[in-house]
Amino acid sequence: MAFDSLSEKLQNVFKNLRGKGRLSEADVKAALKEVKMALLEADVNFKVVKQFVKSVEERAIGQDVMNGLNPGQMVIKIVNEEMVSLMGSETVEIAFRPGKELTVIMMVGLQGAGKTTTTAKLAGKFKSKGKKTLLAACDIYRPAAIEQLKINGEKQGVPVFEMGDKVRPSEIAKAAMEEAKRTECNVLIIDTAGRLHIDEEMMAELIEIKEACSVFQTILVVDAMTGQDAVNVSSTFDDKIGIDGVILTKLDGDTRGGAALSIRAVTGKPILYAGMGEKLSDLEQFYPDRMASRILGMGDVLSLIEKAQENIDEEKARQLEQKMRKNEFDFEMYLDSMSQMKKMGGLSSIMGMMPGMMGGMGGMAKGKMPDIDTDAAEKQMARTEAIIYSMTPKERQNPNLLNPSRKIRIAKGAGVDIADVNRLIKQFEQMKKMMKQMGGFGKKGKRGLFKGLPF
Structure with missing residues (x-):
């Protein structure tokens, strides 16, 4: 991280x-x-x-x-x-035109920063907020850029307007704006072409698009892994065409993170979102106070709660809690709990937001906690899934059926040693005992200890 x-x-x-x-x-x-x-x-x-x-x-x-x-x-x-x-004190949102007026947003940045993927991620965010959005494919130079936007747009359930790679980007953007008005969209996001470095030709093209479409917000996408180069790029883009905000990508990578701490101070422009992974859902609103907490090892519990609210099936979580209290926990529920964790970005993502976890950002608030190898833990989770999927539905629902011959069959099906199967079953039984003890609190009228947990 x-x-x-x-x-x-x-x-x-x-x-x-x-x-x-x-x-x-x-x-x-x-x-x-x-x-x-x-x-x-x-x-x-x-x-x-x-x-x-x-x-x-x-x-x-x-x-x-x-x-x-x-x-x-x-x-x-x-x-x-x-x-x-x-980093800016207050969280800044992307601005929209009032009422049902069309808001045109132009995405800019250098090649390789993740601009096209971020454009689709942003469209998904807007859709979840009730905005009717159209994407415009104006990167006519990079091979497969148009196709990439179309595929990602389809995954997000957002339409993509394109005219191939033989029409000027400003003409495509202009036609996209007319299409957005015709289909009563209230947001148009234009994906523009990047270059390996800033040049006059690229800037002239962006200015042409900006003038042709009355762009309301110009958003710069920069790669956090490039460090001070990201800050220099931000300054140059702002000087040449004017930007309204920045989206930092690859903030989950092995980067020193200096860009996040420098961009606002150097350019005066806010960081709007942070890309925290490759999935189309891995785009987080940038909260300066929460990011500072993560940097200083204090965790980011609020973002963890929001991630849980966005990704966890509340009804399923409620059913799991009730079964836990009745000591009816089985391997089907075990799978469900891992599925919920995956939706939240996996173990490493969750650990990164937990206060004082070395697997995330920083050490323990007091003393120091041993490092947690989240990669090894993720691989172990994958092995666990393989073992459970090698069981029959009846075996998953009734672990008491797991006799020696069934365990041998499961081990072969999962491609693991019989000892791995036995270890999982032993851990499972220990977990059930622990849940039985904790479930007692619910019977005494106290708040259930598992209520709201991401299982």
């Missing part, structure tokens, strides 16, 4: 601060020197780092902090607040 290295370094700094009963000015300056180095290594813009450290130092070296009951915690609080301010 992005920011892992930065989070770990900051957690170590904060751990040292917490360990001191009182802080001297030298303590604060030494800690901020480490913070400065960690931010620079994360590829945060040098000028941004300098101003950030200066702001924190001015606030931290004061009587209220130095003589407070918990000065270490106060410094951490100040770092968190300044980091939120750095």
Whole structure:
């Protein structure tokens, strides 16, 4: 995940601060020197780092902090607040024209940033909010770009307007606008062509499209993995054609994350969304306060809850909870629980939002938790699924049927050793016992411990 290295370094700094009963000015300056180095290594813009450290130092070296009951915690609080301010303080939404007026959005960016996929992701977001959207395929240069948009548009249930690769992009955009009006769409998203680097020809084409279609919002898509280059690209695009906001892609990758902490401060333009994976659903609203919490190892529980609300079948979750309380948990339910987790982005996505998880961003708030190998855990989940799918429906619903001969058959079907099957069954029985004990709380009128959990 992005920011892992930065989070770990900051957690170590904060751990040292917490360990001191009182802080001297030298303590604060030494800690901020480490913070400065960690931010620079994360590829945060040098000028941004300098101003950030200066702001924190001015606030931290004061009587209220130095003589407070918990000065270490106060410094951490100040770092968190300044980091939120750095990324924009408030969440910014993409603006729409009032009423039923057509809003034209132009997506721009360099080739390879994930612009076409992000365009389809954004269309899906708008559709879920009740917007009738049309996509326009104006990348006539890159092989298969039009087909890619059509395939992704179909997956999202959003129509795509295209005129092939022999018509000028501005003409396609103009015709798409007429089609959007004819079909009473209220949003038109134009996918434009990128280049390997910024050139005058590309900028001239974008200006031509912008003038032909009365573009209301120009959204720049940048690859977070390119670090400071992403910030430089943002500045150049804003200078040449003017942008209204930025979408960062590949923020789930092995990136130092400096772009997320620099773009707003350098360009003055807000980060609107963050791409957190390759699936068409992996586009998250950018919340500066939540991102700061994740960077500082405090987790992002609110995003985790929202992800659960979006992806979990409430009725199925309710049925699972009732069966758990009655101790009727079986392997069919086990499969359902894993399916729900997959819908939320898998184990690594969930762990990334949990406070203090090293599998996500940062260490434990107090002390340090051992690293969790989410890749190994995901592979183990896949093996578990294979074993359960090798059972018959009756065996899944009644695990008591699993005698030695059935276990051998299941192991062969799943391509695993018999020991793996036995281990799973043993874990399953232990889980049932635990659930039976916890289910007792529900009978006493207390809130069920499993209520609302993503199973």
